[in-house]
Amino acid sequence: MNPLLEIRDCTVRFGGLKAVSELNFAVGEGELAGLIGPNGAGKTTVFNLITGVYRPTSGDIRFAGKSVVGRRPYRITARGIARTFQNIRLFASLTVFENVRAAFIMHLSHGIFHALWRGPGFAREEARIDAQVMELLEIFHLGEARDALCKSLPYGDQRRLEIVRALATRPKLLLLDEPAAGMNPTEKQELMRLIRFTQEKFNIAVLLVEHDMRVVMGTCHRIAVLDYGVKIAEGAPDEIRKNPKVIEAYLGQEEPAHA
Amino acid sequence: MFERPKTLFAVAVALSFAVSKFSGGVNPYYYDIILSIGINIILAVSLNLVNGHTGQFSLGHAGFMAAGAYTAAAFTTFVPPHHIATTLFFLLALFAGGLAAALAGLAVGVPSLRLKGDYLAIVTLGFGQIIVVILQNIDAVGASRGFSVASGYTNFFWTYFFAALTVYVIVHLVDSTYGRGFLAVRDDEIAADAMGINTTKYKVVAFTLGAFFAGIAGGLYAHFKQFISPDGFDFFKSVDIVVMVILGGMGNTAGVIFAAVLLTILPEWLRTVSGCTFLPHWLRDVAQNRMILYSLLLIVLMLTRPQGLFGDARLFRRTPKFKKP
Ligand SMILES: Nc1ncnc2c1ncn2[C@@H]1O[C@H](COP(=O)(O)OP(=O)(O)OP(=O)(O)O)[C@@H](O)[C@H]1O
Ligand SMILES: [Mg+2]
Secondary structure: OOOOEEEEEEEEEEOOEEEEEEEEEEEOOOOEEEEEOOOOOOHHHHHHHHOOOOOOOEEEEEEOOEEOOOOOHHHHHHHOEEEOOOOOOOOOOOEHHHHHHHOOHHHOOOOHHHHHHOOHHHHHHHHHHHHHHHHHHHHOOOHHHOOOEHHHOOHHHHHHHHHHHHHOOOOOEEEEEOOOOOOOHHHHHHHHHHHHHHHHHHOOEEEEEOOOHHHHHHHOOEEEEEEOOEEEEEEOHHHHHHOHHHHHHHHHHHHHHHO | OOOOHHHHHHHHHHHHHHHHHOHHHOOHHHHHHHHHHHHHHHHHHHHHHHHHHOOOOOOOHHHHHHHHHHHHHHHHHHOOOOOOOHHHHHHHHHHHHHHHHHHHHHHHHHHHOOOOHHHHHHHHHHHHHHHHHHHHOOHHHOHHHOEEOOOOOOOHHHHHHHHHHHHHHHHHHHOOOOOHHHHHHHHOHHHHHHOOOOHHHHHHHHHHHHHHHHHHHHHHHHHHHOEEOHHHHOHHHHHHHHHHHHHHOOOOHHHHHHHHHHHHHHHHHHHHHHHOOOOOHHHHHHHHOHHHHHHHHHHHHHHHOOOOOOHHHOOOOOOOOOOOO
16 A cells, blocks of 8 residues: 655755755654654755645655645645644734634635625534534643633643644644654653544544654654755664664764763 | 624614714714715725735735725716616726726735735835826826816715725624634744645735725725825825724724724814914924824834734634534
């Protein structure tokens, strides 16, 4: 069977810099996969390629058997890929509830005229969305905060809210860019549980970019390692941990920090 | 209160109708101001959809108003009324004006929506000036001499009917799941896109609908003043409307309505001040130049209340709790 997401020989250049180079990588349906690498390795760039923010200089990206290269980001989301952002991008002037509600627009059956006329069909759909938003918020323990401005939430909650908002688009593949950043150890434990739970409950595939090794190793079945845009290793968490190339790539980065 | 939008709209219309029955005896000077207020409410609330809710900085609203004013005026001037009722004829003219403005909005909107912030402001400003220049050169509508409109169809009722319609449409459009798209585009376009929201479509809808109502306002204005000239729709008119939106608080409809009322009355009041001989000369000079005062007002406002006078009070917004019918 074909994988859900398939990145084939993808290269992206920014001027003279090859941010991603000849990358081959696939994520299967319902799989929990990880993408790691030192700072500037090109992980976020891979996310931006998959979601259509950047276009690959060469290569192809296929999702559910069809190429997504050159599609506008909102169309790619409609095909079933949702993401969170490394530098949180919530809708700052909206409440927690409204942030999630905005992600339901894609699945609306009503449009301008229903919104103006407000017949029974409109009210029914709004009531249904209302209930679904609340259900999602409750799952992620954000129900209490529904009317709070999203800016006012603690950092960890904002990251979780971004996950909820992404899930509201009903994706088949969820891309998480450093969801544990800024979380304390308890929140990280809870996050790992939530990622696994999400994957099971909604039966979606997850691609996780994360610097916290404990989180990556504890959630993902398979991990790919990027260094300077090149994939240097791929395999199960145990293999990755022992891989000399990976150790070298990380040591090269971390040694000065320890000195 | 806003749970029953259609009832509310009906009440507003009935009220305009009732009041219009008593407007005969009103002092013409005040009547003039009252109609101007209604027209400015339409302009400010419709610009608020673009600049406030959707977060696009348009400086060309007067251009759309001009397109509507001239189209509607040309309609009542050149189209033979045949035997249709006057009211219907007038409504057709207004609609033609709104449509012309909407098309202009589409024509400016689509190519310039890739532009952001200052660049969009410059393009829309340029567009407004182009409209003025074009109108200055069309002889059939009087070119730069101006265009006299024979029929003064605009009255209290139609002015406030369209003001109520504008408020109804924009408030309820934004206050729905569909409408969250405008706010999402304003807050973070990249995130909106990633949530499956067609950001281009939302911007085009905002531009076109905003322009449509500006065109209606233009048609009402033309048949109220019965004389329009291209320079009446120049850059300064656009700035007037932008100031109303900023003062009222971007995206805050109630605040913007209040600001439209305030900024229509203020110049009249200033005129009175500048006529008071017992006041010092410099004060009368300042009062005479409203652009200086507006600039000062804006500077003070931006320093003290950048969110506008009313900021996030958003009287027209609530988190809806829809009950199953
Ligand atoms: N739009 C862009 N223009 C130019 N260079 C870019 C652009 N986006 C990313 N880069 C460069 O590409 C490289 C990879 O960046 P990327 O953000 O993908 O790294 P990352 O692996 O996500 O790093 P981090 O762990 O710090 O988030 C970096 O050298 C970055 O400077
Ligand atoms: Mg990154």
